[in-house]
Amino acid sequence: MPRTKEASQRIREEQRTKILQAARKVFARKGLAATVDDVAVEASVSHGLAYRYFASKEELIYALVKQDIPEPSAGLQNVQDMPGTPGERLNFLLSEFVKSRQHPEIYLLLGQVLSSDMAPPGLRELIHQRGLALQGVLRQLIIDGQATGEVAAGDPDQLVRAIFACLDGLIRWAVYYPDQYSDHFPDASIFLRMLKP
Numbered sequence: 001m002p003r004t005k006e007a008s009q010r011i012r013e014e015q016r017t018k019i020l021q022a023a024r025k026v027f028a029r030k031g032l033a034a035t036v037d038d039v040a041v042e043a044s045v046s047h048g049l050a051y052r053y054f055a056s057k058e059e060l061i062y063a064l065v066k067q068d069i070p071e072p073s074a075g076l077q078n079v080q081d082m083p084g085t086p087g088e089r090l091n092f093l094l095s096e097f098v099k100s101r102q103h104p105e106i107y108l109l110l111g112q113v114l115s116s117d118m119a120p121p122g123l124r125e126l127i128h129q130r131g132l133a134l135q136g137v138l139r140q141l142i143i144d145g146q147a148t149g150e151v152a153a154g155d156p157d158q159l160v161r162a163i164f165a166c167l168d169g170l171i172r173w174a175v176y177y178p179d180q181y182s183d184h185f186p187d188a189s190i191f192l193r194m195l196k197p
Contacts, residue, residue, distance in 0.1 A: 016053050019043045020067060023060050028105035032118040036060060058120035061113070065123060068106040069130050079137060087150030090141040090195070094163070095188040097134075101167055104174035104181070111171065135160050142195065152197045163191060 003011075022043035026034045036057050040050035054060040079093050101107060110127055113119040139160050145151030152159070174181040 015045065015049065019045065019050055019053055019060075020064060023064055024068075024105040024109070027061070027064070027112070028108040031112045032057075032061075032116050058123075061109070061120055062123060064106065064109060065113070065127060069110070069127065080140070085150060086141050086144035086148055090138075090145055090151065091188070091192055093138060093141060094191050097167070098186070098188040098191060101170050101185075104171045107168075107171045108175065111168075135164070138163070145195070149197060151195045159195060162194065166191065166194075 019039060023034075023039045026038050026042045030038060034057070036050050036054060037047050039060065040047045043050065054063065079089055082089050082092065084092075113123055113127055139156045142151050142156040142159050146153060146156070170181075170185070
């Protein structure tokens with residue numbers, strides 16, 4: 001009995017997801033020197049199937065970045081428009097950001113893209129722009145929280161850099177001590193304490 005259109009679509013989506021999950025692991029482990037063939041092996045799919053979904057390594061990397069680092073405008077605007085005090089919105093944003101770091105593979109890939117000459121053209125700028133958007137919202141919440149007394153006084157740019165430095169350090173921890181990473185991953189409240197007056 002032939003498959004329905006819906007069943008075929010579901011299978012295609014499952015295969016694509018499987019390939020993207022494998023790519024996340026392979027690029028985190030091997031860096032940008034990894035190939036689509038490496039991803040196919042990790043995903044336990046044929047090389048031809050992997051290439052049917054992603055014609056090149058660059059296309060695969062773009063798909064990962066776009067999936068894991070979505071367009072910042074809507075989500076970040078929602079945080080700014082949420083009800084509550086600036087401190088409560090800051091708490092929400094940092095909690096979500098820290099949660100996302102519990103799965104370090106995408107951040108390892110982003111770090112490699114930002115520091116490698118092998119990065120696909122334009123991808124470094126895309127990641128940079130999305131990072132700046134996040135930093136801008138975080139900075140504004142810090143300024144607003146300082147005005148309400150919920151956030152410590154100080155240069156908001158330095159506070160943003162301190163938070164990002166800590167979070168980036170967690171990713172290095174994942175590389176050097178993967179067994180300890182999930183067991184001792186800091187709660188978002190630890191980062192929030194850095195900002196308390």
